[in-house]
Amino acid sequence: MDLFQLQRRLVDYRASLYHEDFLDEQFSQLQDLQDENNPDFVVEVVTLFFEDSERLLNELAKALEQPIIDFKRVDAHVHQFKGSSSSIGAQRVQKACIAFRNYCEEQNVEGCLKCLQQLRHEYSLVKTKLESMFQLEQQILSAGGSIPM
Amino acid sequence: MDGGCSGDMAAEFGDEPHVLAVDDNLIDRKLVEKLLKNSSCKVTTAENGLRALEYLGLASDKRNALDGTVSKVNLIITDYCMPGMTGYELLKKIKESSVLREVPVVIMSSENVPTRISQCLQEGAQMFMLKPLKQSDVKRLECYLMRCRS
Secondary structure, eight states: OOHHHHHHHHHHHHHHHHHTTSSOHHHHHHHHHOBTTBTTHHHHHHHHHHHHHHHHHHHHHHHHHSSSOOHHHHHHHHHHHHHHHHHHTOHHHHHHHHHHHHHHHHTOHHHHHHHHHHHHHHHHHHHHHHHHHHHHHHHHHHTTOOOOO | OOHHHHHHHHHHHOSSOEEEEEOSOHHHHHHHHHHHHTTTOEEEEESSHHHHHHHHTOSSOTHHHHHTOOOOOSEEEEESOOSSSOHHHHHHHHHHOTTTTTSOEEEEESSOOHHHHHHHHHTTOSEEEESSOOHHHHHTTHHHHHTTOO
16 A cells, blocks of 8 residues: 555544544644644554553452442543543444443443443444544654645 | 843842642643743642642741741632632632731632532632633643733
8 A cells, every 4th residue: 555545544544533422623623732842642542542541441340249339430430431431532432331321320230231241342442543534644644745734 | 241140130020920820730830830831930830738838838838928038929829629728718818817818719619519619719810710721721821920020
């Protein structure tokens, strides 16, 4: 695949992520913040998001395994997750968090467990997609091209 | 011309506004820091209210005050929902301080709760901003930051 095709592929791929609500406008905001002083800003923030998310998913699993569930604690974790996913523009993850918080409020264990599963699923999807996107960007840069906006 | 003197002056008073950003969320701290740096601010971040107070020299530990290293900030921007001390509680502590009450405080929150907003504004917050923050939001802070630049 030549440079032009790679760039074309990236543009289309990115568009599909927005179209399918994996990403929203906030992600564009992140891209706009990147500059020559900080050329890896988006990758850095997204990497932080991945690390933090994995930590939160573990905490959530642990909290929901307890014989007596501390729903306030569960909700606090989901609130964090909602915040960070919103800040990077991971819309579907954010929506999953909103649904999760409703079940926390109702102290509904079944609901919470289902939501955790859904959250894992959405997170895993957006992670894969973002990694693919970054890979495409790397390929373009390695081929001596620039990332189309 | 002896550039040494004016150079020191600039270092002393600083051309760049200094903002203290408080947020318990790691990603949000990184985001707000970048947004502010892109607006040519010097940024210090704190992960909770207590750390913020320590930095400002307002911690109950009197040693800070005697130290004399009370940091000068031109603006404080803080998240509302934080464990331990909320942004509102932090705001109150700042406004109670004779040294720091003049520093503008901006509250951020992911939740648009009218009572929360009015409570903060009544307590003396300059502005309430909805998260996630965008570049256009930081532009609205320009008026507080402009005063530092002459």
